[in-house]
Amino acid sequence: MRVGILGAGGIAFGAAAYLHLNGHDPILWSPSGASTRELVAGTPLKASGAIDLSFRVRIASSVEEAVATSDVILVAMPGNAHRMAFEAIARIVRSGQPTIISSHLSFGALYLSRLIADRGIVAPIIAWGTTLTTGRKQAPTEVGVNSVRSKIDVATVPESEIDTGLALCTELFGDRFVRRNGLLAISLSNLNPQNHLAISLFNLTRMERGERWGQAENVTPAVGRVMEELDAERLAIAAEFGLSVRSIKEHYSLSYQLPIASIADMNADLHNRGRGGFGPATMQSRYVLEDAPFGLWPTILLGRLVGRPASLHEAGLAMLSAAYGRSLADENDLLPLLGLQDLPRERLQELTRTGH
Structure with missing residues (x-):
């Protein structure tokens, strides 16, 4: 084709x-x-x-x-x-x-x-x-x-x-x-925004200085715990909608063919296999400029809609916005056209199934 x-x-x-x-x-x-x-x-x-x-x-x-x-x-x-x-x-x-x-x-x-x-x-x-x-x-x-x-x-x-x-x-x-x-x-299945939030936020000075740094090797136990807590927020929102979505551990296992363990241990395994990759070497990275407005912000809105506030997502978005000196949520140019934040829950669910 x-x-x-x-x-x-x-x-x-x-x-x-x-x-x-x-x-x-x-x-x-x-x-x-x-x-x-x-x-x-x-x-x-x-x-x-x-x-x-x-x-x-x-x-x-x-x-x-x-x-x-x-x-x-x-x-x-x-x-x-x-x-x-x-x-x-x-x-x-x-x-x-x-x-x-x-x-x-x-x-x-x-x-x-x-x-x-x-x-x-x-x-x-x-x-x-x-x-x-x-x-x-x-x-x-x-x-x-x-x-x-x-x-x-x-x-x-x-x-x-x-x-x-x-x-x-x-x-x-x-x-x-x-x-x-x-x-x-x-x-609610795209895990990149939540994962990249933790990775970029805790390595922001490396990005700002243009350093070459290993991504997986710097998902330490502390960073891994934050990633798992962010995941728990997303899974709770999905459950409120009655949806089944993949967990972060399942995502890592299926993406990189790893045995399931803690996120820090899975990243250490990935690094030891020589497949850990390198983190962003610039502040102008999609980890922030794409994932914050187009990934974190919609998840935050969905959490508000079903009464499951994504507190860590909100805090992370606020921290990144402060670091960048601008409102990253305002850079989303799709949601305002759709008006989803103003829709009742039932109408949103119908719209996402039928497209109209």
Whole structure:
């Protein structure tokens, strides 16, 4: 299948490499063009680590080309670029052409669904709770893939498309997808915001100074305990909605093929295996600028809605906002368009199942 990948970062490169390995035909689109300039010039894309190959990848000169020449669209961009991507997709997507969001944040699938419906067409939207791969770009044409996740939570908008969505994801990326009960479950299944909150907050000076530091090795017992407490808040909110979502320990085990233990011990194991990766070396990191407004803030609002305040999430968001000197919650440009914070609980649950 031909897959148009919107994005050109580590996650997009990892997905392109896996699709090529699995016999499919990816095409990458970078909004600025800067991230794919050397690939356009003919340099192969090289993946190393959990995926090891080098291949020539097609590059789209415009979002119109990426969408029009593809069977499926895959959005692999930071959350603060999702609104731009969704508005571009909605203008040109074909009836029946699926869009996969990797990974889903801030109920963005509802915004895309609304835009598509305004055109009078029907096109399914598939939301993942996390990304296919972990890792980072190591050079303009190289990506280091730390792992390929063995399980990925998935839901569709509308929910009635879940069987078709599961079949499509399996055909493209293998038998690794777990259906969840609608978009609300997916929105409470993305663990990156809570995990990155603890990791970045307790290593913020390293980020600010541009240090090279091991991520997993610095998830010490103290940091691990905070991560587990943040997880407990998220799980309590999901339980109030009657939803089953994966715990942080299950997430680590399935993402990195580790035996279940404390989060600190699992990270120590990951580090000892040489797969612990490196933490952000800049304050301009998606760990904060994407995950705080588009991940932490929606979880906080959901906790308020069901009477389960996410106190640690709120405190962490406030601390990061103070450190950055601005309100990170205000940088979410999707939630104000949806007005979800003003919806009754029952209406929110209906909306996340049907898309309307």
